[in-house]
Amino acid sequence: MASESDTERKRLLFEDHLNRIAYGHISFELYRAGFEFGLYDLLKKKPGLRLEEVASAISLRPYPAEVLLIGVAALDLVRKEGDKWYISEEFGKHLDSEKYKEFRISDADYMHRIVGPAARTLVDSLRAEKNLGLPELYGPKAANFYEELGKNEAHFASFTRRMSALTRLNIEKVAANPIFGQKKNVLDVGGNTGYLAIEITKHHKATRATTIDLPVVIGKTEALFKKSENSSRLAAIGSNIFTEKLPRGYDCIVFAHFTPIFSVSRVKKFLADTFEALDSGGCVCLYNGHADPNKPGSAFHGIFGAYFEFLAGGAGLYHEKPSYMAWMKEIGYAKIEVHPMDFNEALLIGHKA
């Protein structure tokens, strides 16, 4: 039986957990400020600094430095022993990985500039079943989040830096998959500035890769392809796949971090349109994260998934893996492969007979 002190400890831990959520706006800005001031790098390089030493190293006076340190200590990102400050063990290990560090920094910028202000519309967006974050950010005439991002240089840069950093958590493992060597002509739908297509052509020397994205985005993709050492095997198409048919002649069609933006009926339509567009013997590849409510490590997909409702697409969600597999079977894909990735992501491959 749990002792009275155990019960009290659990109660206090839960109360702390709740307070981090209840004051989530401030928690997030404290976390982000730690990156902005270089506090985490400093404490990793120089563990055991005193307040005055931290303050001088991050160019703050002792009072604001203390506000920051006490705040991020309450979030378990740093800790104090006596009068000395250290990075917390797990956070330090997380930041040892350059790709996770880049993801966290770019993600914090994107949340601060774009997602945070739009998230204030969540309650109204849920009631209206509409992404009311879109007019909140871009005015009443805004109709498509990705078009608006493409038109706003600073927002597009923040979005693409964060999106490519998320994709880079697994890009090596995805692009190295033998499927891309077995196919000749890969189409990456919603491929943004083409980083996955470039990586695929690096890993598979005979494969051609084409990126489709909105016309407002594709000029940037083309410019990057021109600079790539594999430019002769890379192509870019500007197209809105809601209004234009998927091009023919591809034996592998990829959707990376794309399907969660849209409703179940849209995703099924993409899968059916792809089935029709593919050469026989071709395949569809879905690479993204999945909701898995009871699995440790699934908070990202549970929480961030709401963004597809209140801002990005107005009807999306991180779906569960078995749902995707059932939809693929329903449409007629003969064999489905599942390749697990880090960060609760997976590459699902559906083969057309």
Ligand SMILES: C[S@@+](CC[C@H](N)C(=O)[O-])C[C@H]1O[C@@H](n2cnc3c(N)ncnc32)[C@H](O)[C@@H]1O
């Ligand atoms: C969430 S991002 C994913 C980018 C990239 N695939 C990745 O995994 O990092 C979605 C991309 O789809 C593009 N997109 C959105 N709607 C589109 C449409 N209707 N037709 C073509 N591209 C679209 C966006 O411009 C954006 O680059």
